[in-house]
Amino acid sequence: MALHNRVSAAELKQRLAQEVFKRVTISFYQYAKIPDPQVFRDQLYESLFKLDVFGRIYVAHEGINAQISVPEHHFEAFRQQLYTIDFLNGIRLNIAVDDDGKSFFVLKIKVREKIVADGIADPTFDMANRGRYVNAAAFNEMTNDPDTVIVDMRNHYEYEVGHFEGAIEVPSDTFRDQLPMVVDMLTDKKDRNIIMYCTGGIRCEKASAYMLHNGFKNVFHLEGGIIEYTNKAKQQGLPIKFKGKNFVFDDRLGERISDDIISQCHQCGAPCDTHTNCLNDGCHLLFIQCESCAAKYNGCCSEACQTTHALPPEEQAEMRKGVEKGLMFNKSRRKKL
Numbered sequence: 001m002a003l004h005n006r007v008s009a010a011e012l013k014q015r016l017a018q019e020v021f022k023r024v025t026i027s028f029y030q031y032a033k034i035p036d037p038q039v040f041r042d043q044l045y046e047s048l049f050k051l052d053v054f055g056r057i058y059v060a061h062e063g064i065n066a067q068i069s070v071p072e073h074h075f076e077a078f079r080q081q082l083y084t085i086d087f088l089n090g091i092r093l094n095i096a097v098d099d100d101g102k103s104f105f106v107l108k109i110k111v112r113e114k115i116v117a118d119g120i121a122d123p124t125f126d127m128a129n130r131g132r133y134v135n136a137a138a139f140n141e142m143t144n145d146p147d148t149v150i151v152d153m154r155n156h157y158e159y160e161v162g163h164f165e166g167a168i169e170v171p172s173d174t175f176r177d178q179l180p181m182v183v184d185m186l187t188d189k190k191d192r193n194i195i196m197y198c199t200g201g202i203r204c205e206k207a208s209a210y211m212l213h214n215g216f217k218n219v220f221h222l223e224g225g226i227i228e229y230t231n232k233a234k235q236q237g238l239p240i241k242f243k244g245k246n247f248v249f250d251d252r253l254g255e256r257i258s259d260d261i262i263s264q265c266h267q268c269g270a271p272c273d274t275h276t277n278c279l280n281d282g283c284h285l286l287f288i289q290c291e292s293c294a295a296k297y298n299g300c301c302s303e304a305c306q307t308t309h310a311l312p313p314e315e316q317a318e319m320r321k322g323v324e325k326g327l328m329f330n331k332s333r334r335k336k337l
Contacts, residue, residue: 003045005106016054016105023054023069023101025250027094027227029115029202031063031127032087037111045109051078054104056250058115062127064088065115065202067250069104094200094227097246098255105251116206119176122213131208131219134195136232139222140241142195149194151182153204154247157286161254161263161273162244164197175203182207183214190216197222197229199246230257245273265290267297280305282320 005012034040041059048068055068070078083089096103134142142148143166150167152159155178159169170178170185186194194216196204204221211219222229226246233240244262245254253275265272265288272290278301285301300306308316 003042005108007106009105012105016102019071022072023099023103024072024075025067025069025096025099025101025103025252027067027096027200028082028088028091029063029065029200030087030091031115031205034059034061034063037061041109041111045107047081048078048109049107051081053078054107056104057107057109058112059109060112060115063115067104067200067248068107069101092224092228094224095231096248096252096255097227097230097257098252100252103248103250103252116202117174117176118179118206118210120179120210125210125213127206127209129209129212130205131196131212131221133223134220135223136229136238137236139195139197139229140233140238142193142220143241145193147192149186149189149192151186151194151196151204151207153178153182153196153198153207157275158199158247161275161288162242162246162257162260163262165241165243167197175207179207179210183211186211186216191218193218193220195220195222197225199225199248200227201225226257227255247275263288265293266301267293278302278305280309281316282308 037059044057044059051074052071053068055066057064057066057068079093082091143150143164150164152163152167152169153175155173156169156171163169168185170182172178172181194211196207196211196219198204201222201224204225208219208221226242230240230242230246232238240258242257243260244258246257247254254273261271261273263273264270267289270290270292272288274288274290275286276289276294276299278285278287279299280301283301283305287301297303297306298309300309308319
């Protein structure tokens with residue numbers, strides 16, 4: 001069998017729309033030593049493809065990071081297959097909070113240098129020395145103390161639509177930039193209790209190790225991130241301290257945690273927390289857009305992009321020739337459009 005997809009995105013999306021069964025969106029990660037990531041990747045692809053699993057998985061020498069959707073009727077088979085892998089036996093699976101089953105339409109497994117790009121070059125850095133887990137109940141209890149420092153280790157566009165009460169934002173587009181920033185921001189708080197969190201736990205776990213590596217003493221990280229916290233808080237009847245929407249890196253672009261809308265449309269300023277990508281193929285900017293502005297600008301981020309998007313596809317393609325993608329394919333923009 002081919003160990004990669006050969007079908008067009010349009011056809012795959014059509015197949016997904018025609019499915020008559022439910023899918024479950026799941027995320028998991030594990031820091032572990034994988035001697036040959038390519039061999040591991042190929043074996044994993046073959047086993048998951050047979051179970052109709054879709055999603056995005058990164059494999060590296062340092063472990064695995066996965067966001068996937070699994071057919072509900074294959075969930076147990078998937079879990080058992082995963083548990084046959086020694087370092088994944090019994091792994092926590094984060095089940096999506098707000099799931100329509102349409103999060104992914106294809107399976108992609110890629111080998112990378114690291115499962116989280118961190119920019120850490122220090123050979124003495126050791127992921128084995130990481131912060132202590134806190135579960136939902138412990139998180140609520142610790143954050144009742146005003147001296148506890150809560151740190152959001154997600155990108156600024158994630159923080160913008162939802163975050164924990166009192167959490168500090170580390171304003172950056174990339175995790176690798178955030179690590180030295182958060183050390184500088186909290187230099188005078190090295191003896192305080194510091195709780196770090198992220199979407200599913202993978203970034204805050206590495207960040208907790210980085211903080212300890214830089215001399216911080218009492219560092220904790222939220223077990224399973226926002227997703228696990230929300231599920232456990234609901235199951236245990238705990239107050240949910242997260243306000244707004246949890247941004248996710250799949251086609252949903254977010255899952256509703258609370259009814260609070262804490263952000264604004266980037267075009268008109270109306271209360272809104274709906275992320276979208278500009279429909280202009282030469283832009284694809286990730287931004288927040290309300291329904292009114294989506295209609296006004298035809299799903300584009302500006303009048304210029306709207307004009308370009310209305311042109312014939314051949315003319316649009318010609319305009320994009322020679323344009324450096326790094327200049328136009330932005331993930332986000334801090335200032336109002």
